[in-house]
Structure formats: structure tokens, C-alpha cells
Amino acid sequence: MKGVSSIIVAILLLIIAVSMTSLAYSFFGEVVSETTETGNEVVEEVKESTLSNVKIDSISDDIVTIRNTGKVDISHIAIFVNDMFDAGASVPYRLSPGSVGDITLSEPASPGAVIKVTTGEGASAIRSVPGTFLVLLDASFDSDAETFSYQDNLFGTSSNTAQENGQWETDSNCASGACLAVELNVNGPPNNENGGYSGGWQKSITTTGSSSIKISFDYRLRLAGSTELNEYVNVSYIDIEDGSIVMGPGIVHSNPGSDEYRTGSITYTTGLLAPGTYSFGAGCYMTQVTATNENSGCWIDNVLIETV
Ligand SMILES: [Ca+2]
Numbered sequence: 358m359k360g361v362s363s364i365i366v367a368i369l370l371l372i373i374a375v376s377m378t379s380l381a382y383s384f385f386g387e388v389v390s391e392t393t394e395t396g397n398e399v400v401e402e403v404k405e406s407t408l409s410n411v412k413i414d415s416i417s418d419d420i421v422t423i424r425n426t427g428k429v430d431i432s433h434i435a436i437f438v439n440d441m442f443d444a445g446a447s448v449p450y451r452l453s454p455g456s457v458g459d460i461t462l463s464e465p466a467s468p469g470a471v472i473k474v475t476t477g478e479g480a481s482a483i484r485s486v487p488g489t490f491l492v493l494l495d496a497s498f499d500s501d502a503e504t505f506s507y508q509d510n511l512f513g514t515s516s517n518t519a520q521e522n523g524q525w526e527t528d529s530n531c532a533s534g535a536c537l538a539v540e541l542n543v544n545g546p547p548n549n550e551n552g553g554y555s556g557g558w559q560k561s562i563t564t565t566g567s568s569s570i571k572i573s574f575d576y577r578l579r580l581a582g583s584t585e586l587n588e589y590v591n592v593s594y595i596d597i598e599d600g601s602i603v604m605g606p607g608i609v610h611s612n613p614g615s616d617e618y619r620t621g622s623i624t625y626t627t628g629l630l631a632p633g634t635y636s637f638g639a640g641c642y643m644t645q646v647t648a649t650n651e652n653s654g655c656w657i658d659n660v661l662i663e664t665v
Pocket residue numbers: 509518519520521522523
């Protein structure tokens with residue numbers, strides 16, 4: 358009986374082993390075949406996105422002209438204006454390689470807006486709408502003061518005119534080459550010491566159309582090392598929109614004994630301005646001094662004024 362059972366057990370074990378092997382084969386076989394299929398799909402997708410390509414040829418008013426620069430058809434074309442999907446735009450249904458098509462936006466995009474085109478194949482293109490920038494003034498001051506005129510007390514102060522001075526000069530403190538300089542508490546003794554000092558350079562700008570105006574300029578400030586905490590200097594300018602005085606960045610003395618400098622740029626854009634003449638000015642303002650050697654100054658360079 359014992360021998361018979363051993364044989365049965367052996368046969369059973371053999372049957373189990375054979376079924377397991379075949380199960381394992383069919384299981385791994387399926388996995389292998391699925392993996393191969395997925396791999397093929399990935400390869401197809403990679404192939405399509407590498408071969409599909411789109412370019413924006415031009416943007417004019419509400420028409421965005423695109424070109425299929427890839428090797429496969431493009432379809433499911435979508436357009437975004439400043440990241441907003443334009444659901445009302447009319448787009449080509451399909452474009453074959455090399456062909457050109459027009460997208461009509463639901464409304465003309467503003468100058469400077471960012472246009473993005475995407476396709477169902479994964480291609481995309483981005484381009485900004487050309488601006489209508491008109492340069493009203495581009496002054497580097499490298500050969501002269503470019504008809505800017507210097508004025509004492511431009512930023513709210515009212516006396517000390519003998520201690521305020523402006524000159525066009527070539528100086529290593531200019532952003533480059535030559536520029537417009539202002540010196541405050543020039544040669545002492547201090548007079549009306551709590552009244553403050555200011556000086557700046559002005560110029561009128563005339564616009565012929567309604568637009569916003571963008572203004573930018575470079576500045577460098579200096580504050581004498583002999584000053585105390587309440588004797589500080591700010592870069593200052595006249596906002597051409599309403600003629601108001603704007604106090605920009607400044608230096609409050611923190612390192613007794615050595616002169617301190619601060620360099621930077623100011624950029625601002627006005628609201629919509631009606632055609633007309635506007636006055637721009639830039640320079641610096643010093644709060645007060647109590648000694649002849651407490652002085653400050655600034656250098657203004659690269660004034661760029663343009664419509665946007
Ligand atoms: Ca003066």
C-alpha cells in the first residue's frame with residue numbers, strides 16, 4: 358500500500374508541476390505581450406510628437422496664421438490668448454504637412470498679448486502680438502544733455518539754490534559714458550538746514566495719440582559718509598501722468614565715515630494719456646544737513662520714454 362501511495366503522490370506532484378509551469382508560461386507570456394504592445398504605443402506617440410510641429414507665421418489683427426512644419430497632419434488645433442482658451446476662435450480642422458492655415462480669434466488680441474497654439478498631436482507654438490511701441494525719447498546723454506534742462510528745488514524744496522547744482526558730465530558714476538548729474542549741499546555752509554535740498558532735470562514730451570506711456574531711466578545715488586540717520590537722499594522724479602512728485606529708493610546712512618552709493622533703474626507705465634504735452638523730470642532730494650561736508654548727489658542716465 359505504501360508503494361502505491363508513493364507512486365500516486367509522485368504522479369500528483371508531476372501533474373501539479375506541469376500545470377504550474379503552463380500557468381506560469383501563459384501568465385508571463387501575457388505580461389510580455391502586453392508590455393510589447395504598450396511599448397509600441399509609446400513608440401508611436403513619441404514618433405508622432407517628434408514628427409508633428411507647428412509654427413505661428415504671423416499675427417495681424419484677429420488673424421493668426423499658422424504653418425504645419427512637421428511631417429504628419431495636425432488636428433484638434435486650439436488657441437490661447439494670455440493663457441485663456443479662446444473658445445470662440447475659428448480654427449482649421451486639419452492641416453497637412455507644409456500647409457498654412459488661418460485662425461480667426463473671437464476678438465483681436467492686444468499688442469503684447471501672448472498667443473499659444475496647440476495641436477492634438479502635442480505640437481505647440483508661442484508668439485506675442487507685436488506692440489505698437491513708439492519711442493518718444495531715447496536719451497543716453499553721451500554727447501550732450503539732449504535738451505533736458507536743470508532746475509533747482511524740483512522736488513518740493515524751496516530755498517538753498519546756491520547749494521543745489523546740476524551739470525551734464527562724463528563720469529564713471531554714469532550708467533555709461535556721460536549723463537545728467539545733480540549735487541546737493543555743494544559747497545556749504547549749510548543754509549536753512551531743515552528745508553531740504555533738491556534738483557532735477559526736466560523735459561517736455563508731446564504725444565499725438567491716446568496711449569499709455571512707459572518711462573524708464575537709470576540712476577546712481579551718493580550720500581556722504583559724514584551724514585547722520587535723518588540726513589538721507591532719495592532718487593526722485595515727476596510722474597508725467599499728473600505732475601506729482603515721486604520719491605524713489607534712497608540711502609539712509611549706515612556706515613559712518615565712508616560715502617555710500619545706490620544704483621538702480623526706475624520703470625513705470627502711466628494710465629491712458631490723451632494727446633498732449635507732458636513734463637518729465639528726474640533727479641534727487643536730500644532731507645537736511647547740519648554741516649558743510651554733509652552732501653549728496655545723483656546721476657541720471659538712459660531715459661527711455663515710449664508709448665505702449
Ligand atoms: Ca543752484
